Amino acid sequence: MLRESLKNKQERMRRIIGRLYETYPNSKCSLEHRSPFQLLISTMLSAQCTDERVNKVTPELFKFYPTALAMAAAPVEHLAELVRSTGFFNSKSKNMSACAIMLMEQHGGEVPPDQDALVKLPGVGRKTANVVLGTGFHIPGVVVDTHVIRIGNLLRMTNQKDAVKIEFELQKIIEKEHWVMFTHLIIDHGRAVCIARRPQCHNCILAEYCPSVLPEEAVKKKK
Numbered sequence: 001m002l003r004e005s006l007k008n009k010q011e012r013m014r015r016i017i018g019r020l021y022e023t024y025p026n027s028k029c030s031l032e033h034r035s036p037f038q039l040l041i042s043t044m045l046s047a048q049c050t051d052e053r054v055n056k057v058t059p060e061l062f063k064f065y066p067t068a069l070a071m072a073a074a075p076v077e078h079l080a081e082l083v084r085s086t087g088f089f090n091s092k093s094k095n096m097s098a099c100a101i102m103l104m105e106q107h108g109g110e111v112p113p114d115q116d117a118l119v120k121l122p123g124v125g126r127k128t129a130n131v132v133l134g135t136g137f138h139i140p141g142v143v144v145d146t147h148v149i150r151i152g153n154l155l156r157m158t159n160q161k162d163a164v165k166i167e168f169e170l171q172k173i174i175e176k177e178h179w180v181m182f183t184h185l186i187i188d189h190g191r192a193v194c195i196a197r198r199p200q201c202h203n204c205i206l207a208e209y210c211p212s213v214l215p216e217e218a219v220k221k222k223k
Contacts, residue, residue: 006172009157012209013173016155019205020185024192027184029135032058036111036136037068037103040121041096043128049086057083068109071100095123113137126164134180142170143183147190154194154212 004012020027030051033039038058045054061082065071071079080093099121103109111132112118118129130141142148144163148170152158158169174182193200201213 004156009173010175012155013157014175016206016209017174017178017182017185019209020189021181023205024185024188027181027188029131029184030187031055031131031135033136034062034066036113036132038062038066039136040099040111040118040124040128040132041071043131044095044099044123045083045086045092047092048088053086057086065100068100068103068111071096072104072109074100092123098122099124111136113139115141126167130167134183138180140176140179142167142174142179144170145183145187147187148183150196151186151190151194154199154210155206156211 029039031039031042031046032055033042041061042054042058045057061079064078064082065074074097076093076097079096080089083089083092083096086092102121103111107117113133113136115126115129115133118124118132119126127143127145130143133139134141134143144152144167149161149163149166152166152170153161157173158166160166160169170182171179189206190196193204194206201207201210204210204213207213
């Protein structure tokens with residue numbers, strides 16, 4: 001396969017994003033929250049867990065501990081009990097507690113709109129930081145989750161598996177104004193059509209732009 005130029009990738013991506021906007025006009029972050037702090041905690045809980053499950057857990061969690069001030073004083077055992085069904089609840093509850101305490105001690109209880117400061121918080125990596133910055137503060141960033149890694153590779157926009165490398169590659173390909181929405185759109189598409197174990201290439205609005213479309217599926221689409 002010939003190496004695709006950056007310019008061609010940018011143009012192909014522009015068409016892909018346009019098609020995704022048309023197909024998923026209501027795309028948005030699926031984690032329910034009422035503040036940057038609640039978004040931060042919800043994103044931490046979403047590790048190795050579905051957003052749907054997190055949204056079932058957080059109403060009760062935030063009823064008791066809606067702010068960093070409240071969560072910093074919470075017994076870790078109670079946090080663990082409240083988030084048990086999200087998996088890895090012991091480590092998550094410890095990180096939530098430590099994160100809230102650090103926010104109180106170093107940031108006046110507020111979530112800092114700064115990536116360098118965010119990634120220093122316990123349990124927070126670049127993915128979580130970019131979610132909070134993009135959705136909580138409207139600061140552009142590319143969130144690289146499992147959908148973006150998988151579909152980004154299928155679309156041949158990257159051949160990397162490392163999330164940080166993919167993030168920087170996509171920043172060069174995607175126009176900055178679409179950085180935040182790109183992940184929401186890809187997640188919606190990954191859930192609806194480009195499903196990991198059974199991709200529906202014959203029913204995919206991106207098929208003409210995707211080098212990974214299975215030949216037999218492409219034939220189905222033409223019929």
